[in-house]
Amino acid sequence: MSAAPAVDARNLSLTFETGDGPVHALKDIDLSIRHGEFVSFIGPSGCGKTTLLRVIADLEQPSAGAIAVNGSSAEEARLKRAYGYVFQAAALYPWRTIERNVALPLEVMGVPKGERAGRIARNLELVGLKGFERKFPWQLSGGMQQRASIARALSFDPQLLLMDEPFGALDEIVRDRLNEELLKLWMKTRKTVVFVTHSIPEAVFLSTRIVVMTPRPGRITDIVDCDLGPDRPLEIRETPRFLEIAHRVREGLRAGHSYD
Numbered sequence: 001m002s003a004a005p006a007v008d009a010r011n012l013s014l015t016f017e018t019g020d021g022p023v024h025a026l027k028d029i030d031l032s033i034r035h036g037e038f039v040s041f042i043g044p045s046g047c048g049k050t051t052l053l054r055v056i057a058d059l060e061q062p063s064a065g066a067i068a069v070n071g072s073s074a075e076e077a078r079l080k081r082a083y084g085y086v087f088q089a090a091a092l093y094p095w096r097t098i099e100r101n102v103a104l105p106l107e108v109m110g111v112p113k114g115e116r117a118g119r120i121a122r123n124l125e126l127v128g129l130k131g132f133e134r135k136f137p138w139q140l141s142g143g144m145q146q147r148a149s150i151a152r153a154l155s156f157d158p159q160l161l162l163m164d165e166p167f168g169a170l171d172e173i174v175r176d177r178l179n180e181e182l183l184k185l186w187m188k189t190r191k192t193v194v195f196v197t198h199s200i201p202e203a204v205f206l207s208t209r210i211v212v213m214t215p216r217p218g219r220i221t222d223i224v225d226c227d228l229g230p231d232r233p234l235e236i237r238e239t240p241r242f243l244e245i246a247h248r249v250r251e252g253l254r255a256g257h258s259y260d
């Protein structure tokens with residue numbers, strides 16, 4: 001693993017040029033994410049959370065400033081398959097079984113069949129989908145589909161996992177369960193996770209740091225340390241320390257005039 005930060009953004013700004021004029025999505029973002037951290041981006045709709053994730057993934061180019069991933073350019077990181085990306089919707093192919101959906105990135109990259117099987121089995125086990133290999137996406141619940149898309153993102157065993165509101169469309173109970181499982185997966189694999197969410201409790205429960213963003217153009221208004229330790233049962237959400245951190249995040253959002 002490189003000694004450089006997992007993600008390093010310096011003075012990063014991004015403006016989309018549109019027919020209706022420029023849209024300033026990100027402004028002067030300075031952020032360094034260490035290996036093994038779990039960092040959440042939180043902020044109002046349209047503040048640029050997805051755009052920032054996409055810049056890290058080399059799916060958008062900054063208009064100014066610099067971004068480095070593992071000490072090299074975002075493009076190099078993408079070409080090396082240094083990250084896995086999980087979208088809000090599971091985006092699985094309905095005509096492929098779960099196993100074959102998870103296999104897809106490996107097939108595309110020409111990983112030999114023998115090697116594919118072991119990786120797929122390992123990743124499906126990691127997300128708790130052992131026994132569901134031969135099911136089709138429509139035979140699984142929304143939560144299970146999202147687990148499959150996490151298994152797919154783990155195909156190349158990337159050190160960095162980029163997750164864009166992966167549980168936003170799920171009901172509260174399923175979301176709680178997946179939050180617990182994601183935390184376990186993170187502790188087990190020690191990956192770096194960059195996670196986009198709208199939910200304060202979700203951000204506090206999962207993260208080691210929370211990046212609070214302002215409405216467009218998205219700037220960082222606060223970075224909150226989430227020093228709850230690694231052992232986080234769901235009940236931790238009722239502890240004074242948890243509520244204190246949640247309060248600070250809420251204040252950060254309010255300071256950006258965003259939480260009314």
Ligand SMILES: Nc1ncnc2c1ncn2[C@@H]1O[C@H](COP(=O)(O)OP(=O)(O)OP(=O)(O)O)[C@@H](O)[C@H]1O
Pocket residue numbers: 016017018023024025043044045046047048049050051052216
């Ligand atoms: N390709 C694009 N062209 C023009 N404008 C864009 C483009 N992509 C995003 N935007 C605009 O940039 C701003 C930031 O969008 P982004 O999706 O990053 O916000 P977000 O914080 O992730 O929002 P949400 O929480 O609703 O998902 C929005 O105003 C959006 O309309």
